[in-house]
Amino acid sequence: MLPTPEQVKAYIQAGLNCTHIEVEGDGQHFFATIVSPEFQGLRPVQRHQKVYAVLGDRMKAEIHALSFKTLTPEEFQA
Template sequence: MTPEARTGAIRECLQAAFAPAVLEVVDESHLHAGHAGARDGRGHFRVALVSGHFGGMAPIARHRAVYAALGDLMTTDVHALSIDARAPGEVSG
C-alpha cells in the first residue's frame, strides 16, 4: 500500500467509526527512516480526532477504540501510532 493509501485508509476507518468533528492523520514515517520498526514497511502515524464518541471515556479506552477501529491496519500497515483523541470541548493535553 502506498503511503497516501495508508493515510487514506486510516482516515476512512476513523471517519466511519467516530464521525469526528476534527480529524487529522499525519504520516510521520519519514522521521523514522532506518528505525528497526520501519524496516518491515509499516508506517508511523499521528492522529488527532475530536468526537462525541469519546465523551466519558478514559484515555486508555479511547486509544483502544481507535485501535479497534483500525482493525487489521494495526498489524499490516501501522507500526507506531500517536493518538490525541478528545471529546468536543476538551483541550488538547
C-alpha cells in the first residue's frame, strides 16, 4: 500500500521537532516543507541528512521520491 502525505508527515514529525510541516504527494512522489529549530546552524546537506535519517528504511521501501525544503523558524518567517 502506498503511503499518504499524512503518513509521510507523521513519520517526519515522529523524529523531528517541527514547528511547521506541509507534505504533498501522490503516494510515490512527495514534496515537503519542513521547519524545525533542529536545523539551526546546519548546512543544507546536513539538514537533508537529518530528514533522511528520520525516514530511514521507509525511503527504500515505501517512499519512492521525496523532495523537500528545510528551514529554521527564523528563515520560514522571513
